[in-house]
Amino acid sequence: MNIVLFGPPGAGKGTQAEIISEKLNIPTISTGAVLREAMKNQTPTGIKAKEYVEAGKLVPDEVVTAIIKERISFPDCSKGFILDGFPRTIPQADALEEMGVEIDVVLSIEISDGEIIKRLAARRLCEDCGTPYSVIFNPTKDNIHCDKCGGKLISRKDDDPEVIKSRLETYHSQTEPVKAYYDRKGLLQTVTSQIEVYDTTRLVFEALGIA
Ligand SMILES: [Zn+2]
Incomplete structure (x- = not known):
C-alpha cells in the first residue's frame, strides 16, 4: 500500500507512521531523512541536492521529487511505503504522478489548533534526565x-503557544491545497487524533481498511 501521511505538529503523526510501518512492514520515508541519506551516499540526485544546500538555497521540487522516487525504487518499498511530509506542494504532487508513482491513500490525521496548543503547551521535560511529561496526560x-x-x-x-501558532499557520497554508488536490482525486481519508494513541490507531487502521 502506498500511503501519503499528513498531520500537523502535535497530532501524533510520527507515532502512527511507526505503527502503520510495523503493521504493514513498509518503510516510512520522510523528505528530510531521505535528502540527508542521498547526500551522504552521494547518489546522482544527492549530489545535485548538495549543490543547493551548500549554496544555502532551497532544494527545488524536481530534485526533491527525484530523490523520493529514487528512494521508493529500493527493494524495501516493494510492498509499499509511507510518505511523511511529502508531497508538500501541488507541483511535487504533480511530479510524483508524472513519474508514475501511484498513491493508494492519503491519510490526514486531524486535530483542532486549540487542542494542539493545549497538548503542546502541557508538555514538560526534566532538565536533568530528559524524561518527558505532560501536565495533562x-x-x-x-x-x-x-x-x-x-x-x-x-x-x-518549540512548545511556546506563539511558536506553535506560527508553525500551524505554515502547516495549514502548505497542506490544505495538497489535501484538496488529493480529495478531488478521491484519495483523501481523514482521521481525528484521539487522546489515546491506541484509539487513534484504531481509526487509522479503519481508514486504511486494515482493521
Ligand atoms: Zn529527571
Missing part, C-alpha cells in the same frame, strides 16, 4: 519536579 507528583530524579521540569521553546 502524564503529570508528575507536583508538576514542578521530575518523579525519577527530582530535577526541575521545563517547557521546550
